Amino acid sequence: xxxxxxxxxxxxxxxxxxxLSQAFLLMLSLGAPIMRQxxxxxxxxxxxxxxxGRAIRTESIERLPELLEEFKKNAQAKGAKVIWARDxxxxxxxxxxxxxxxxxxxxxxxxxxxxxxIGLNEHLISNGVDVFETDLGEVITQxxxxxxxxxxxxxxxxxxxxxxxxxxxxxxxxxxxxxxxxLGKAVREYMREKFRYLDMGIVGVNxxxxxxxxxxxxxxxxxxxxxxxxxxxxxxIMSIEKVVPTMADALHMVRxxxxxxxxxxxxxxVSMDTGPKKSDEMDGPEELFIIIVDNxxxxxxxxxxxxEILKCIRCGACLNACPIYAKIGGYPYGFSxxxxxxxxxxxxxxxxxxxxxLFRACTLCGACxxxxxxxxxxxxxxxxxxxxxxxxxxxxxxxxxxENNLATCSSLAMSSSMLWNLAVKTVRPLFNSLAEDGYxxxxxxxxxxxxxCRNLRAMPDKTFHEIWKKLNLPNPDDVRKxxxx
Amino acid sequence: MKVSLFIPCTVDLMMPEIGVxxxxxxxxxDTRPVYHSGQTCCGxxxxxxxxxxxxxxxxxxxxxVFGDDEYIVSPSGSCVSTVKQHYAELLAxxxxxxxxxxxxSKRMYELSQFxxxxxxxxxVGASFEGKVTYHESCHIFxxxxxxxxxxxxxxxxxxxxxxxLGNATACCGFGGEFSTGFPEISEAxxxxxxxxxxxxxxxxxxxxxxxxxxxxSGYLHRNHPQKRSMHLATFLAENxxxxxxx
Amino acid sequence: MSSQVRNEILSKIKxxxxxxxxxxxxxxxxxxxxxxxxxxxxxxxxxxxxxxGTVYRAKDRKDAERVLSEIAAAEGFKQVIAxxxxxxxxxxxxxxxxxxxxxxxxxxxxDREALRKAxxxxxxxxxxxxxxxAETGTLGIIFSKDQPRLxxxxxxxxxxxxxxxxxxxxxxxxxxxxxxxxxxIPSQFAFITGPSATADIQAISFKGMHGPTKVIxxxxxxx
Numbered sequence: 001x002x003x004x005x006x007x008x009x010x011x012x013x014x015x016x017x018x019x020l021s022q023a024f025l026l027m028l029s030l031g032a033p034i035m036r037q038x039x040x041x042x043x044x045x046x047x048x049x050x051x052x053g054r055a056i057r058t059e060s061i062e063r064l065p066e067l068l069e070e071f072k073k074n075a076q077a078k079g080a081k082v083i084w085a086r087d088x089x090x091x092x093x094x095x096x097x098x099x100x101x102x103x104x105x106x107x108x109x110x111x112x113x114x115x116x117x118i119g120l121n122e123h124l125i126s127n128g129v130d131v132f133e134t135d136l137g138e139v140i141t142q143x144x145x146x147x148x149x150x151x152x153x154x155x156x157x158x159x160x161x162x163x164x165x166x167x168x169x170x171x172x173x174x175x176x177x178x179x180x181x182x183l184g185k186a187v188r189e190y191m192r193e194k195f196r197y198l199d200m201g202i203v204g205v206n207x208x209x210x211x212x213x214x215x216x217x218x219x220x221x222x223x224x225x226x227x228x229x230x231x232x233x234x235x236x237i238m239s240i241e242k243v244v245p246t247m248a249d250a251l252h253m254v255r256x257x258x259x260x261x262x263x264x265x266x267x268x269x270v271s272m273d274t275g276p277k278k279s280d281e282m283d284g285p286e287e288l289f290i291i292i293v294d295n296x297x298x299x300x301x302x303x304x305x306x307x308e309i310l311k312c313i314r315c316g317a318c319l320n321a322c323p324i325y326a327k328i329g330g331y332p333y334g335f336s337x338x339x340x341x342x343x344x345x346x347x348x349x350x351x352x353x354x355x356x357x358l359f360r361a362c363t364l365c366g367a368c369x370x371x372x373x374x375x376x377x378x379x380x381x382x383x384x385x386x387x388x389x390x391x392x393x394x395x396x397x398x399x400x401x402x403e404n405n406l407a408t409c410s411s412l413a414m415s416s417s418m419l420w421n422l423a424v425k426t427v428r429p430l431f432n433s434l435a436e437d438g439y440x441x442x443x444x445x446x447x448x449x450x451x452x453c454r455n456l457r458a459m460p461d462k463t464f465h466e467i468w469k470k471l472n473l474p475n476p477d478d479v480r481k482x483x484x485x
Numbered sequence: 486m487k488v489s490l491f492i493p494c495t496v497d498l499m500m501p502e503i504g505v506x507x508x509x510x511x512x513x514x515d516t517r518p519v520y521h522s523g524q525t526c527c528g529x530x531x532x533x534x535x536x537x538x539x540x541x542x543x544x545x546x547x548x549x550v551f552g553d554d555e556y557i558v559s560p561s562g563s564c565v566s567t568v569k570q571h572y573a574e575l576l577a578x579x580x581x582x583x584x585x586x587x588x589x590s591k592r593m594y595e596l597s598q599f600x601x602x603x604x605x606x607x608x609v610g611a612s613f614e615g616k617v618t619y620h621e622s623c624h625i626f627x628x629x630x631x632x633x634x635x636x637x638x639x640x641x642x643x644x645x646x647x648x649x650l651g652n653a654t655a656c657c658g659f660g661g662e663f664s665t666g667f668p669e670i671s672e673a674x675x676x677x678x679x680x681x682x683x684x685x686x687x688x689x690x691x692x693x694x695x696x697x698x699x700x701x702s703g704y705l706h707r708n709h710p711q712k713r714s715m716h717l718a719t720f721l722a723e724n725x726x727x728x729x730x731x
Numbered sequence: 732m733s734s735q736v737r738n739e740i741l742s743k744i745k746x747x748x749x750x751x752x753x754x755x756x757x758x759x760x761x762x763x764x765x766x767x768x769x770x771x772x773x774x775x776x777x778x779x780x781x782x783x784g785t786v787y788r789a790k791d792r793k794d795a796e797r798v799l800s801e802i803a804a805a806e807g808f809k810q811v812i813a814x815x816x817x818x819x820x821x822x823x824x825x826x827x828x829x830x831x832x833x834x835x836x837x838x839x840x841x842d843r844e845a846l847r848k849a850x851x852x853x854x855x856x857x858x859x860x861x862x863x864x865a866e867t868g869t870l871g872i873i874f875s876k877d878q879p880r881l882x883x884x885x886x887x888x889x890x891x892x893x894x895x896x897x898x899x900x901x902x903x904x905x906x907x908x909x910x911x912x913x914x915x916i917p918s919q920f921a922f923i924t925g926p927s928a929t930a931d932i933q934a935i936s937f938k939g940m941h942g943p944t945k946v947i948x949x950x951x952x953x954x
Contacts, residue, residue, distance in 0.1 A: 013669055027934065030652075044762040051756050059752040065745040072737070078916065084737040136940060137931035153931055163932060180932035188941055195885075195941070196851045212910055222884055222927035222942025228919065229880035230847060240740065247910045251902045252759075266867040268782075269942070270922040277918045280876040282837070282846045284918050298743040304750075323656040327673040361667050363660025363674075364533060365623035383571075386535030407531055411539035414494075415546035420525040424498060439706060449668035453675065454703035457499060464497040464504035468520050 004147070005334035005350055008357035012332040021149070021329050024157045028150065032320035033371070035263025042265050043255075053256040054375030056249045057311040060241075064301065064310070067210040067243045068292070074213030078275030080288045088118030091293045095120060095202065095235055098289055099129045102233055104200045108191070110217065110224035111135035112204025113151065113314055114239045114293055116336040117349065120202075131202075134191050134223035136184055143170055149330040151316040151338065152261055157329065191223070201227030205238035205290075206257065206313075207250045212274055215290060216250055218257060220268040228271055234285035236273075240297045241310035247272075253313065260315035260373045296349045305384050309344050311374035316341070318368035318378065324361055333358060340368035344381045352389050359385040417465070424463055432458045488516045488599070489554035493561040494526035495695040503695065506722035507560050507596060513727065514604055518558075523550045529567040533661050537575060544572050548585045557592050558599045560718050561695050562625030565595045570628060595625060596718055597693055601634035611724040612643035618650040618687035620678065620701070622694035626654055635693055635717055642724065650690070651681040659700035675704045683712065690714040763866045763900040771865035771898050772950070778868030782925025783938055784946040786868075791953045792820045795892060798949050799857070803830050806888060806945075808854040810835065815859030816877040819892050819951050823857065837877065850881035855888035856943070860923075862905040863898045863948065867924050870948065871905040874919040883923065889943040891923075895952050 004011065015021050043049040060067060072082050085091035099107060107124065109115065109131055121131045121142065133142040140155035141148055143166045148154035155163070160178035167173045173186045203224050207216040215236050217224045228234055244250050250272075258264045277284030300309055319325045319339030330338035337345045343362060347355040359382045368378040393400045413419045434440045435458035442451045450456060462470070488511050492504040511518040528543025547568065551557050559565050572586035600606050619639060625631045639647050658664065658674025665671075678701060682690045692698055693716060702714045766774060776786040789795035799821070803811075810833040813823045827834030835849045850856065858878060862871030870891050874880045883889050899905060902922065909920045927942030938944050 009667070012667070016669055016673060024934070044760050048756065048759040052759050055753065055755045059755070062750055062752040065741055068741065068744075082733075084733050084740055086736055086740060090736065134941065135931070136929045140931070153934065155931060156934055158932075160933060180935040181937045183932055184929055184937060184940060188939065191941060192851060192885075196847055212913070212916060214910070214916070220928045221940040223940070225880070225884045225921065226941055229884055232843070240744070247906050248903065251906060254902075265778075266869060266922065266924050268924050268926070268928055272920045273918065274916045274920075275918055278876065281874070281918060282840065282843055282876070282879045283881050284874065284879075292737075292740075294740045294743075298740055301744045302747040304748050307747075323658070323674055324667075324670055327670050361663070361670065363623065363656050363658065363663045365656035365660070366627040367623075367654075367656070370627050383533065383535070386533070387537045388535075390535035390537070404536070407534070407536040407539045411528070411531060411536070411542040414525040414528060414531075414543035417523045417525055441707075447665040449665035449671070450703070452668040453672040453707060454664075454700065455706045456699070456703050457706075459498055460501055462501060464492045464501040464520075465522055467501050467505060468522060 005346060005355055005358065007334060008332045008361065011334065012328040012361075015328050015331055020159055021157045025326050025329055028156070028320060029326035032263070036260055036317055036320070036371075039259030039263040039265060042259070049252075049256065050373060053252060053373050056244060056253055057313065057374040060244050060249075061301075061307065061310050063245065064241065064243065067245060068240060070210040071208050071213055071243050072292070074211065075215075075275070075290055076213070078213050080213065080275050080290050083289060083291045085291055085293045085295070087295050088293075091118050091237065091291055091295065092120055092123040094291055095237070096124060096127050096129065098233065098235060099124065099200060102200065104129055104233070106130035106132060106194065107200050107202055108132045108134050108194050108198055108223075108227055109138075109201070110203035110219065110227050111138050112202070112237055113336050114204060114295075115202065115237055116148070118293065118295060120237075132191070132194055134194075134227065135219075135221060136187055139187050140166070143167070147331055147334065148336065148338065150319060151314060151330075151341070195226040195230050198227075198231040200233040200235070201231045201285075202235045202237065203227050205236050205242050207253060208238055208243045208290075209247055209250050210243055211246045214247065214250075214272050214274040216254070216270060216272050218254060218267040218270050220262070222269060225269050225271055228273060228285070229283050232286045233289070234276070234287070235289045235291060237291045237293060239293050239295065241312075256373045257313055257315050260313075260317040300348050303348070306344070306348060306381050308376050309348065309381065311376055312341060312345070313374050314341070315373060317371045317373060321367040321371040323365060323367065324363070340378045344376070344378050347385050352385055353392065356389060359389075421463070421465055428459045486516045487555065488518050489551060489557045490518050490520045491524060491527075491551065491557050491559040491564065492520065493559060493564045493695055495699060496560060499699065500695060500716070503560050503716045503718050506716070506718040507558070509722045510600070510609055510718060510725075511558070513725065514600065514606055514609065516604070521550045527564045527567050529564055530661055532567060532571060532575060541575055541579075544575055544586065545582055548572070548582065548589055551589060555592060556594060556599065556603065557589070558594045558596055560596045560693060560716060562595045562622055562629050562631065563694060563696055565593045566624045566628040569593045595629055595631055595693070597635040597638055598629070598631050601637055607637040608641035609638065609721050609725060610727060611721045612726075613645040613720070613724045615644070615688040616646045616648050616686060617642075617689045617691050617720075618648050618682060618685045619653065620650055620657065620682075620690060620692040620697060621654040622692055622697045623656050625694055635691075638717065638721065639691060642721070648685045648687050650685055652677070657697045657700055659696045661696065664700060675700055679704055679709060679712070682714070683709065688713065689720065691717050691720055693717040761866075761901050761903075766865055766900050768895070768898065771900060772895070774865040775863055775868045775898065778866070779925060779946070779948060780868070782868065782946075784868065784925045784948065787947070787949045789949050789951050792951060795819065795821055795949050795951050796826050799826055799890070800830050802890065802947060803832055806855065808832050810853055811855040811857055812849045812853040812882050812886060813857040814878055814882045815857075815892070818857065818859050819894055821892060837879075846879055846881060850879075850885035853886040855890055856882040856886040857890045857892065858883050860891040860893040860948070861897060861909075863893050863950070864900070864902055864905060864922070865898060866901045869902070870923040871909070872921050872923065873909060873917045874921070875917055880919060884942045887939065887943055888945045888947065889923070889926075890947045890949065892949045892951065895950050898950070
C-alpha cells in the first residue's frame, strides 16, 4: 500500500468535500458508539469487564518477553514452524520463500493489518505470486489500490457504482449492479473457486495464547476459516504484541474485542488453531507457519513512555470515537492504521519527523482514551511526540528556531507578571488595530487559520489583572508574594 | 473561607468579565476570593505544543505564586487539568518541584466543582427566563470527570429550562493550536457544535471552558450573530440580582 | 538464521526496563453461569435466532431424523456432506435414501481433494457439535479426523446436531475441556455463532458471505 502520510492536510480537505465519505462518517460516528455501548452493556458488570480486559493487556505487554518465548515453545511443540522477522523485508522474504518452494501460483488472504503495514501483497505479486484478499472490504480496497477507510470497514464509503465498475473489470461480475448484496454474493462465488483449489493461505492473528501455543482469529465472513481449512500450507502472520497469557484471558479479550469492534457479543467465527492438522485429519494445513514480526515493536517496547501503544487490540473503537476521524475518515492518515490508533502507532513506525500532522491533528479531547478497551492514554502519547519533535528540530531550521525563541519569550513572560503585563500593554494596540466594531475578522500574520470561519473579540481595555488592581481590594497575601517573587 | 482565584490567560486578556463574574459569585457565596497578581498562565499552550522546557518555567512560576493556598479555583477545566494531571510528569526530573506539583494538584478545583462539591451549594440565587443548553467541554467532562456539578448549578436557576444539546460531549474543535493549524477540520467541528446548539432552540449555550468559548462564540459571531454563548460564571453572575451590580 | 533473529528481538525487549503489572482485578462475574438447562436452552435459542439461525428440539435420534427430513424437504437438498463421530447415532445414509438425497460421509471421501469436492458441491453440511454455549447461541466444534473443517464452512447450509448434555452456559466451559489436557489439544477448535455475515458495502448487512447462509441446530433432548 502506498504510504501517503505526508499528504494529511490535502487528503483531509478532499475528504471533507466528499459527500459520500461525509455521509458514512456521520453514520459511523453516531451509530458505532451506540452499537458498542449496547454490546458492552450486555456484560453483567461492564466496568469490571473493561477493567479486567485492560489488566490483561497491561500484563501481556509487561510480560511480553516471557510470554513470547512460552508461546513459541508451545506452538513448536504442537508442530507449528515459528519464523521470526526483524522487519518488513525479512517477513516478506519469508512468505515469498515459503510460496516459491511450494510452487504456489496464488494465495488467498484473510484480513491482516500487519501484512498491510509491511506491504506483503505488493511484494508477492511483483515476485510472481498472485494474492487475493478475501474479506469483502479488503477485496474492494485491493482492487481499487486504496488505503483502508476504516480498520473494520475498509471500503464502507466506496460507492456501489465504483465497486460495480471495478468488479466488472476484474471479472467478478458479468452485469453491472449497485446492489450491495449482489456485489457481495458475487465475491462469494468468485472466491469459492479460489478457496476450492487453494494450496496456500495467509491469515493474521488476533491473539496468540502463550500457555497453549494457539493462534486465534475472530471474523464474521468465514473467509479466515476457509483459509485455515482448505489449503495444505497456512501462514499466520502476527506482530510480537499479539500474545496473551492464557486461554481464559483470550476468551475475555474475544468478548471485549467483539463488543468494541462491531458491537457484537461474539463475532460469527472464533477459530483457535494449535499446530497444523493431525496426520489423520483430512483437511486443515499440513504445515502451519507462524511468522512473528517485530518491525519496530521492540523499539516501541524499549521506549517506556510510549510502550503502552503495544496494548492496542485493533478494535477500531477509537476511530469511531474520534471527532477528527469523524470529519476526515481514514485516508488522510495515509497508512494501514488510521484515527487515534494510527496517530500513536504510525509516528513510531514511520518516524516522528514524517508524521507531524498526525500527532498535531488532535484537540486532546480524550475521547479515544476514554473508549479504549486496552487502556491506552492516546493524548499523553501524542503530547510526548510533540515534545520530541520540538526537541529534535528546535535548532534545525530558521522557522523552528524562531518558534522556539517565541516559546521561550512567552515562558519568560509567563514567569513574571511584570513582563506579562508589559507584553500585554505592548501587544494590545497592535492587535486591536486590526479590529473593526470591536472584532478582528482577519489577520495578515500568525494565527490566520482562526479567521477562516471565526471572529475574535478585540482585547478589552483592561485585563483582569488591571481590573483587580482598580478594584483595590485588600489582599494581604500579595504583599507576602511580592516579597518572595 | 479564603479562595485563591486562578484566572487563566485567555480570561485575563480576552474575557476579563468571566474573572469578575467568578469573583462576584464566590464573594456572594460567602467566601473570600483572593487574587495573586503575580499569576500569568499555567503554561498549557506551551505544554500542548511540545515546548516542555518552556512549559516547565511557567509551571514553576505557577507553583510559586499559588504556594500553600488551600483552595485554588479556576473557571477553566483545561488549565486545572494541566496543573492537576500534567505538572508532576512535566517536572518529573526535578524531584522537589515534582513534589510541589503533586501537592498543589490536590488543591485545584474547577469553579462549578468547587461550588457544588466543596461549598455544597447548587443554587446561587440566579433566575433566567428562557431555554439554555450546556456543552460538555472535553477537559471538564473527560479529563476531570465534571458534568453533574455545572448541570446542578444550571438546574437551580429559577425560570431556566435546560435542554439537552445534541452530541454534547463532542469536542468543539478548538484544541489551541489545532484551530489554527487545521482550520478546515476545526471549522467542521465547531460548525457541528453550532448546528446542534441552534437545533435545541435554546437562547444561550452555556459552557465553562474559556478556550471552547473563544472558539464557539467567535464562530457564532461570524456566522450566527444572533446566537449567544456564555461562560457559566458570567451567566450566573449576570442573572443574580443581588450581586449583579456589585 | 531465524534463531539469531529471534534472540535479537527477544534480547531487545528483555533488556528493556520492566514495570510490575498491577495485580489483576477480580474476574468479572458471568451471569450465565446461574442458568439452568431450560434457561440455557431458551437463551441459546434466543441468541442464535437473533443471528437468523434456527433451533430445533428433537426428542431422540429418531425424532432428529424426522426433523432433518423436514428441513431437507423444505430446503430441497440434493446432496449433503455429513461428518462427525457417529452423528449422535443418526442413521444418515437411511435419511439420504428415504429422502432421495446423495449423502457423502467420511467413508466416501478418500482424501483432501475428495473432501473439498464434496464440501464445495454440497447443499448442506451436517455435522455434530461438541458444545453448545448458551451465552451467545454459539456452537463449539473440535476438528479432527472425524470432523473435517470444510463441512461446516463450505456448504451454504450448516446443520449441527448436538446432544442437550453438551449445552453449557459460557465459553469457558468448553475451552476448559478442549484445552485442559495439553496433550489432547485439537489442531483447531472453533466457535460458530450463526451464519457467515458481512456489512462491508454501504454497511448493508447480509448473511452468507463466504460461509453458510443458514445455520440450523438440532438438539437431541434424550437418548
